[in-house]
Amino acid sequence: MSDPGWGDMLDPYDEEPPFDVGEDDEPRDGAEPAAEPFTPDIEAVLAAQAQVSAARRAVAAAEDKLTAAEDAHADAEDEVSVAETKAAEYADDDDKKEWQRAAAQRDVSKRTRASARAAATVSKAQAAVQEARLGLAEAEAQLQYARSTPAPPEPEEPTLYYGSVDEFLREFLRKVYTRRIDGKGQGNVWAAEWWKSREAVHRLEALWRAWEHLRLDAATGMSVWWRDHADHHMPILMSSEGPFRGSVGPDDHCFPDKGEFLPYANPPEGLFPDVREPVDADSADEAQG
Structure with missing residues (x-):
């Protein structure tokens, strides 16, 4: 009489396995999965x-x-x-x-x-x-x-329309706020290389952020922006005693007539990164350096 083999000792058609299911194993059919943790309102x-x-x-x-x-x-x-x-x-x-x-x-x-x-x-x-x-x-x-009951998700912050003050100035502000620039530090003045003035950058940044906020008010937002922000900061920026005082452009196109776009020159690459996109730390350090 031969010794019984594994096939005789363990019936492959047994309903229950000859061992316990560990806690880390998959739940059996019909078992409810554990509820995911959540934070109530x-x-x-x-x-x-x-x-x-x-x-x-x-x-x-x-x-x-x-x-x-x-x-x-x-x-x-x-x-x-x-x-x-x-x-x-x-x-x-x-x-x-x-x-x-x-x-x-x-x-x-x-x-x-x-x-x-x-x-x-x-x-x-x-x-x-x-x-x-x-x-x-x-x-x-x-x-x-x-x-x-889980708390409702936090409302998403509105996406910025422009990713930087540079894009705001380049694509919008200089095209809608048009004035004749006389040059030679007289009358209205403007600097194509606007980023070289710390005050100008701060004022333009304020104009951009205010525009991004007020554009969401479809009723009176733009009127408020023009009255309280553009019409306040732009005359100061263009004043012969303002941050661009003494600015003289190298070419005639830097002295536009009324209705033409304000002078503009691209700032150094990386100086005003698009804040809508994540910025790599190394790239940011290089831009600041």
């Missing part, structure tokens, strides 16, 4: 918690009113019992006058009506407690929903 959770706290206070207040109503009803029932006992004693007492027996019966009726009103108050208090508890259950459900 903190403001929604806090608001829901406040609603739960308010609902719990409402339940406590309603239950206190119910307890008081039940106590009042119990007292009214006791008074009815006392009045009925007194009326029965008067009815059996031959010494009592008829008017005394009638008064005792009227007192029973009076106490009975008071008990009925107390019972109605109890019913209303019970309904109020039920309504308060339903409100609490709804508030707790909202809290559970807020805790189990």
Whole structure:
């Protein structure tokens, strides 16, 4: 008789494997995958918690009113019992006058009506407690929903239309804000190599950033930009006492007539990188160096 082989020891058609599935192995069919972690909307959770706290206070207040109503009803029932006992004693007492027996019966009726009103108050208090508890259950459900619901994604920042102050000046500003440049440091002045003036760069940067922000206001954004920004900074930039004072271009085309584009020369490569795109650290260091 031969020794059993592996084929005899392990049946390949067994439903269960002869070993345990490790924790790191894939879950079996039908098993739910682990939920991915998330961050709930903190403001929604806090608001829901406040609603739960308010609902719990409402339940406590309603239950206190119910307890008081039940106590009042119990007292009214006791008074009815006392009045009925007194009326029965008067009815059996031959010494009592008829008017005394009638008064005792009227007192029973009076106490009975008071008990009925107390019972109605109890019913209303019970309904109020039920309504308060339903409100609490709804508030707790909202809290559970807020805790189990991921916060909405943060709104994306608007994409810049121009990637740098250089592109803004080159493609837009010098084409829409046109003035005659007289040259020789008189009248309107401008420098094609505008980037050599620190003040000019800062003012043009401010004009660009303000334009990027206000362009999103389709109603009055551009009017505000022209009034509060362009019409403020450009006269200063073009002033004979401004950052371009004494600028004289080498060629006639640097002194355009009104309606022609303002003079422009390309800045050194890498001086104004496109901020819409990630900048390599080494490239940025080279540009600054």
